[in-house]
Amino acid sequence: MSIKADKMTWKIGGTTILHGVSLEAQPGKMLGLLGPNGSGKTSLLRLLAGLKQPHAGQVLLDGTNLSAMGRRLVARRIAFVEQHAATNANLKVIDVVKLGRFPHRSMFSSWTPADDEAVESALTRAGMGEKRNQGWMSLSGGEKQRTHIARALAQSPSELILDEPTNHLDIQHQIGLMRLVAELPVTSIIAMHDLNHAAMFCDQLIVLQRGQVVASGQPEDVLTEHLLREVFAVDARIEASPYHSRPHIHYLR
Numbered sequence: 001m002s003i004k005a006d007k008m009t010w011k012i013g014g015t016t017i018l019h020g021v022s023l024e025a026q027p028g029k030m031l032g033l034l035g036p037n038g039s040g041k042t043s044l045l046r047l048l049a050g051l052k053q054p055h056a057g058q059v060l061l062d063g064t065n066l067s068a069m070g071r072r073l074v075a076r077r078i079a080f081v082e083q084h085a086a087t088n089a090n091l092k093v094i095d096v097v098k099l100g101r102f103p104h105r106s107m108f109s110s111w112t113p114a115d116d117e118a119v120e121s122a123l124t125r126a127g128m129g130e131k132r133n134q135g136w137m138s139l140s141g142g143e144k145q146r147t148h149i150a151r152a153l154a155q156s157p158s159e160l161i162l163d164e165p166t167n168h169l170d171i172q173h174q175i176g177l178m179r180l181v182a183e184l185p186v187t188s189i190i191a192m193h194d195l196n197h198a199a200m201f202c203d204q205l206i207v208l209q210r211g212q213v214v215a216s217g218q219p220e221d222v223l224t225e226h227l228l229r230e231v232f233a234v235d236a237r238i239e240a241s242p243y244h245s246r247p248h249i250h251y252l253r
């Protein structure tokens with residue numbers, strides 16, 4: 001069942017940002033969340049992660065209303081990498097990644113070999129093993145992003161929510177991150193702007209426009225020339241890639 005949003009509305013200062021948004025993430029699959037700037041992707045992800053409460057509707061995690069679950073229980077299930085995640089500047093990479101283990105430990109339990117294993121595996125998968133002892137402030141933007149991703153992986157989540165995680169990453173690390181998330185045995189919801197990467201890696205897509213879902217389904221059904229023109233205001237030609245058979249968008253000059 002995993003995560004489901006049921007007719008969620010969210011407002012701020014009298015302005016409605018999300019209008020009755022529903023979605024269902026399939027267990028173990030990757031759901032891409034697309035939409036122009038300001039369409040409500042971050043707002044939606046924050047509701048799905050339980051950081052904000054909807055004014056109407058609900059988020060269900062395996063059928064249970066998220067707002068009825070304790071923070072710790074939610075944190076054992078859902079890892080969220082925010083778009084502009086901040087971190088205590090005095091920490092080293094490995095300390096940041098270790099923070100991911102907190103939801104799994106009680107106040108009195110000591111650090112276990114399983115915790116070490118989760119941290120090591122997360123550092124390696126995010127490509128940050130060699131930088132483990134480097135201070136946060138000395139990291140590049142992309143390394144900071146990968147450290148946050150490692151922290152989320154160390155959390156051993158069953159649901160992984162990522163807000164534009166490939167921002168700041170070079171092309172090798174963009175593709176590497178998308179491939180990593182696609183191969184993880186978790187349910188992932190990932191907001192992104194690169195439509196070709198979304199088409200290549202996501203199992204399902206949802207498109208938001210002005211806080212409403214305007215399309216959802218498989219990449220080949222969602223990404224049409226009409227949708228690109230109407231929602232993203234670009235002219236493009238779309239073909240099935242001869243290399244991976246997913247849609248490939250050629251933007252027109």
Ligand SMILES: Nc1ncnc2c1ncn2[C@@H]1O[C@H](COP(=O)(O)OP(=O)(O)OP(=O)(O)O)[C@@H](O)[C@H]1O
Nearest residue numbers: 012013017035036037038039040041042043044083
């Ligand atoms: N705290 C806030 N106060 C006022 N307006 C807000 C607040 N949070 C979000 N908004 C507004 O809600 C709308 C949706 O913002 P949101 O960040 O969810 O969009 P987004 O799709 O993630 O955008 P982007 O692609 O630019 O990151 C925007 O118009 C934004 O200005």
